[in-house]
Amino acid sequence: MTNLVEVKDLEVHFPIKRGVLFDRVVGHVKAVDGVDLTIVKGKTYGLVGESGCGKSTLGRALLQLTPPTGGEVVFDGVPLTSLPPKQLRAMRRRMQMIFQDPMSSLDPRMNVESILTEGLRAHGVGGNRTERRAVIAKTLDAVGLPRWALSRYPHEFSGGQRQRIGIARALVLGPELIVADEPVSALDVSIQAQVVNLLDELQDQLGLTYLVIAHDLAVVRHISDTVGVMYLGALVEEAAADDIYATPLHPYTRALMSAVPVPDPDVEDRRERILLAGDLPSPANPPSGCRFHTRCPWAQPTRCRDERPALRVIGTATHRVACHWAEDIEAGRLRPHSVEASLVTPPEMAGAKEAQGALESALENPGGPVI
Amino acid sequence: MSTKIDKIDRLSELSAAKDDERGVSLWTEAFRRLRRNPAAITGAVILLLFVIVAILGPILAPFTPTDPSGIREGVVKSGQGIIPGPTGDHWLGYDHQGRDFFSRMLVGARQTLLVGVISTLIGLTIGALIGGVAGAAAGLGGRVGRWIDVVLMRIVDMLLALPSLLLAVSIAALLGASLTTVMIAVGMVSVPVFARLLRGSMLAQAGGDYVLAATSLGVKRNTIALTHILPNSLAPVIVQATLTLATAIIEAAALSFLGLGNPDSAIPEWGVMLADAQPYLGIRPGLAIWPAAAIIVTALGFTLLGEALREALDPKLRK
Numbered sequence: 001m002t003n004l005v006e007v008k009d010l011e012v013h014f015p016i017k018r019g020v021l022f023d024r025v026v027g028h029v030k031a032v033d034g035v036d037l038t039i040v041k042g043k044t045y046g047l048v049g050e051s052g053c054g055k056s057t058l059g060r061a062l063l064q065l066t067p068p069t070g071g072e073v074v075f076d077g078v079p080l081t082s083l084p085p086k087q088l089r090a091m092r093r094r095m096q097m098i099f100q101d102p103m104s105s106l107d108p109r110m111n112v113e114s115i116l117t118e119g120l121r122a123h124g125v126g127g128n129r130t131e132r133r134a135v136i137a138k139t140l141d142a143v144g145l146p147r148w149a150l151s152r153y154p155h156e157f158s159g160g161q162r163q164r165i166g167i168a169r170a171l172v173l174g175p176e177l178i179v180a181d182e183p184v185s186a187l188d189v190s191i192q193a194q195v196v197n198l199l200d201e202l203q204d205q206l207g208l209t210y211l212v213i214a215h216d217l218a219v220v221r222h223i224s225d226t227v228g229v230m231y232l233g234a235l236v237e238e239a240a241a242d243d244i245y246a247t248p249l250h251p252y253t254r255a256l257m258s259a260v261p262v263p264d265p266d267v268e269d270r271r272e273r274i275l276l277a278g279d280l281p282s283p284a285n286p287p288s289g290c291r292f293h294t295r296c297p298w299a300q301p302t303r304c305r306d307e308r309p310a311l312r313v314i315g316t317a318t319h320r321v322a323c324h325w326a327e328d329i330e331a332g333r334l335r336p337h338s339v340e341a342s343l344v345t346p347p348e349m350a351g352a353k354e355a356q357g358a359l360e361s362a363l364e365n366p367g368g369p370v371i
Numbered sequence: 372m373s374t375k376i377d378k379i380d381r382l383s384e385l386s387a388a389k390d391d392e393r394g395v396s397l398w399t400e401a402f403r404r405l406r407r408n409p410a411a412i413t414g415a416v417i418l419l420l421f422v423i424v425a426i427l428g429p430i431l432a433p434f435t436p437t438d439p440s441g442i443r444e445g446v447v448k449s450g451q452g453i454i455p456g457p458t459g460d461h462w463l464g465y466d467h468q469g470r471d472f473f474s475r476m477l478v479g480a481r482q483t484l485l486v487g488v489i490s491t492l493i494g495l496t497i498g499a500l501i502g503g504v505a506g507a508a509a510g511l512g513g514r515v516g517r518w519i520d521v522v523l524m525r526i527v528d529m530l531l532a533l534p535s536l537l538l539a540v541s542i543a544a545l546l547g548a549s550l551t552t553v554m555i556a557v558g559m560v561s562v563p564v565f566a567r568l569l570r571g572s573m574l575a576q577a578g579g580d581y582v583l584a585a586t587s588l589g590v591k592r593n594t595i596a597l598t599h600i601l602p603n604s605l606a607p608v609i610v611q612a613t614l615t616l617a618t619a620i621i622e623a624a625a626l627s628f629l630g631l632g633n634p635d636s637a638i639p640e641w642g643v644m645l646a647d648a649q650p651y652l653g654i655r656p657g658l659a660i661w662p663a664a665a666i667i668v669t670a671l672g673f674t675l676l677g678e679a680l681r682e683a684l685d686p687k688l689r690k
Contacts, residue, residue, distance in 0.1 A: 065587055092589035105580035109602050111394050118598075119588040146380045152394035169584070 004076055004177055004209045005039040005062065011070030012054070012061045016284060029284045031057040033233035034071070036311065039177070039226075044203065044210040046224030046241065048217060048256070052280055054233040055213045059179045062211065063095055064088060075177070093123050096170035100182035102162035106154040112165055113150040116140075119173045135172060142205070143168045143198060160191035167198065171206070179211045184219060196223055217260050221245055226318070229253045232291040233283055235311060239319040249314055249321045249330055251296045252276075278341035290324070297336035298329050401683040411679030417672030424477055425484040432474035434461075436639050441469025456655060463661060466644070467651055476661055479639035483669065486554055486623040486640075487616045493558025494619075495612050498565025501527060506570035506604070507596040510577025524570065531563040539622065543631040550633040550640075557622045561615045568611055572604035579603075606684040613677030617670035624666055641666050 012032040017023040031054040039045045047055045060066040062073055064080050073080045075095065080088065099105035106115060116136045117126075126132040140147060143164045154162055163183065170178055183199065184192040196219060202208060214220050220227055221241055228238040229252065237250040248254045255274040262268045276295045281287050287294050293304040303309075303324045311320040314327060328334045405411045424431065434440065442448075446455055446465065456464040463472040505523040508516035530538070539556035546552040576582065577600055585595045624642030626632055632643055641662040648658035 060583075063587055065583055089589045089591070092587060095587075097584065097587045099580050099584060101580060105584045107581045107585075107599050107603065109397055111396070118585065118590060122588055122590040122594070144376045144380075153396055155397070156394055166584075169588070173588070 002041045003038045004041040005037075005211070006074040007035055007037045007062060007071070008074070009071040010035045010058065010061060010068055010073065012057050012066055013069045027284050030233050030286060031283055032061060032068075033283075033286070035230075035233075035235055037228055037235060037238065039209055039211060041176075041209055042203075042207050043225040044212055044223055046220035046227045047211065047213045047230060048215060048220050048227060049230035050280060051215065052283070053230045054283065055230050056181050058230070059097070059181050059211060059213050063092075063097055063179055065097070090123070093119075093125075093173045094175050095177040095179070096173065096175040098163075098166055098170050098178060098180040098183045101186050102159065102166045103154065105166055106162060106169075108154055111151055111153050112145075115154075115165065115169055116150075116172050119169065123173065125173065136168075139168045139172045142171060142202065158191075159187050160194060163187060163191075163195050164198070167195075167202070171202065174206075175208070177209045177211070179213070181213045182215070183212065185214065185216060192219065199223065217245075217256065229256065232281060232286055234291060234322070235320075236292065236322045237320065238311065239316070243316060243319055247315070247330075249319065249326045250292075250323045251298045251329065252292050255297075274336070277339040290322075295339060295341075297339055298325060298334050299337075299339070300325055300334070401680075404683040405679055408679045408682065410675045411683070414672045414675030414677075414679060417668060418676060421480060421484065421669050421672060425480040428477040428479075428481050432471075432477045434471035434474045436470060436474040436478040438471075439469040440471070441465035443469065456657065463657065464655065466658060467647065472658065472661070475639040475644060476641075476665060479641045479644060479662070480665070482550070482633075482638065482640040483620055483623070483642070483666070486550065486557070487620040487669075487673075490554040490557035490619045490623065491561065491612055491616050493555060494561030494615060495565050495608070497558070498562040499569050499608060501562070502566035502569030503573065503601065505566070506573025506577070507600065509570070510574050510582075510600065511592045511596060520570070523566075527563045527566045530559070531567070535560040535622070536625065539626055540629065540631065543626060548631045548633070553623050553626045553632050556626060556631075557619050560622065561619065564611065564615070565608060569604060569608050572607050573600050576600045576603045607681075610677055610681040610684065613673050613680055617673035617677070620666060620670055620673075624662075 010032055011030070011034060013028040013030050015025045016027045016029060018026045033054075035058055037045065047058065049055045057066060061068045064073070064083075068081060071081070075091065078091065080091065083091065110118075113136065116139065117132050120126040120132050120135065126135050136150070137147065140149065145161065145164050145168060149157070149161075149165070154165065157165065163186075167183075180199065184195050187195060199210065199212075200223060203210060210223070212220060212223055224241045226238065227241050227244045228235050229244070229250065230236070231252050237244065237248065237253045239249075244253065245257060248257045251274075255276050258272065258274045262271055274297060276297075278295050281291070281294060289303070289305045289307055290296070290299075290309050293299045296304070299305075307324065309322045309324050311322045313319065314321050314330075323329070325334055429436075441455070446453075446469070455461075458464065461471050461473065463476065466472050466475060501523055505520045505527075508523075509520035510516075512519065533541075539560050542556040542559055543552045546555065573596075582595060582599055585599055586592075590598075623632070624645060627640055627642030628646040630646065632640060644662040645659055645666075648655075648662070651658055
């Protein structure tokens, strides 16, 4: 079992700029804020989390498409984060990406042949035109597209076929790692299964390693060996797929899993659901301590507020949880309590507290001067 | 499942065999849409006539457009306000110097087309160059690229800040009155429009997923800018070029009218003819109405085609 990808303390902070003539950085959106994970060669790592938790940014930062602001990504022993641009470009051959929206990720003015040869050309692979054609034909067969697709343009295909083109483009260079960012969420449910199975088959045939980013828990469970759950830019729990679905340990994962409906009406009726109060806090102004404490039904007065929990092994060797009280919650020593939904302050409001105060005082004495 | 896929493939192959072998590119599809649009056809017919007249004008003209035969024969006495109107021989009558007006109208089309096309080409080339570099730099060039973009765009803004006619007049005054001057002046006026348009369009495309996809394939940035971003950004620029042709003709006419055009008024040009007609408006308004109508109809043709092209190329109307 060798690790293909090692991510250490990865950070992606986007500056919030303000100013008329010269930009002034007034804060950072911490899209990814200290993530550690390893992806084992030939396995699938599934990344789940609600929208806005930074899972897509993590995928892009891993491929150096969005430059990370901190931390390290090591791919097959090579540290990508410190690689000069030229060598990074050469490395891209070994790691590819599949996008969520197959329409917008395919150049509308290129036919399928040009789309597929582009990568080969960029890396000078495949020699002349006939050799390239042979490589492309093989790839088309692998993803289940007919030969006549070559001269067609993306807008002439259905959604599922387009995603197959996207997969073919990723495969044509013979990569080892594929980052699939929501590969099926833009597709019809009937097509989703086809594409998921295709990804599965390709992994068996070609020995691919996947990082699958999704918010569909069923898809992730089906395809993944290891599942990581993200909340507000950080991993909160990571375990083998069956393990995490059977015994979720982090309160957030529990809430997430309890939202999955069970296809049995009796069980479904008795199913206990954990409803989270409030919204996802702003990543520009994340809560102190545990990121989840503002919404956690098990939040405790000590530690949760002021100490950020690190991922630690609990139970089986591969199960890692970032919660101070995971054991106590699992053993039933802590009971869930109700949570008051707290107001989420958007980043641009952070500096506007005085203005709000002035507005309130103006409302209290209507006769007084306005501000 | 694979047998099922095979079956589906065979079926789709059968249906594909029915229509033509090659795929339909977006340009082809836009052209098909264009052909079904009556406005586009009207515009195209007007422009076709205009181009034919421009090319064949000297052959079609019944008289020599520079020959003051009216004065020689004593029919035209513009000093006394006698300029005869249309007759059987001279369909639109004479101008103030006794030249056949219909012949002058036909021959004048060539100059007008030349001014419109060349000045638009000047504006398009310079503008697209500036805008293309700025857009590519801002979209893909990182921090250095953003500075290149800022510098180029401020230069363009300076051009844009001057009123177009004032800019054209000052350029014309700088270079001296001639036809080339008019072309350069009118071209320079449209430079900032093309530059801003292409830059904005390229910036929008640079954020697209397919650019990210190309980056992740390992395609070089210059190649991405040229093969992905530029072709996808061209549609609005082409539309703008057709629309600019119309305004360029009008602006060139305005400059000629102000006396900044070709000083040799022997070579007919619609704008100059319009200017020359000024003193005789009361006697023979036809001298102004015909060139004005010709300019308007030509501009209308370009505008109709341009608007139809915009509709045909609009990605929102696709699918």
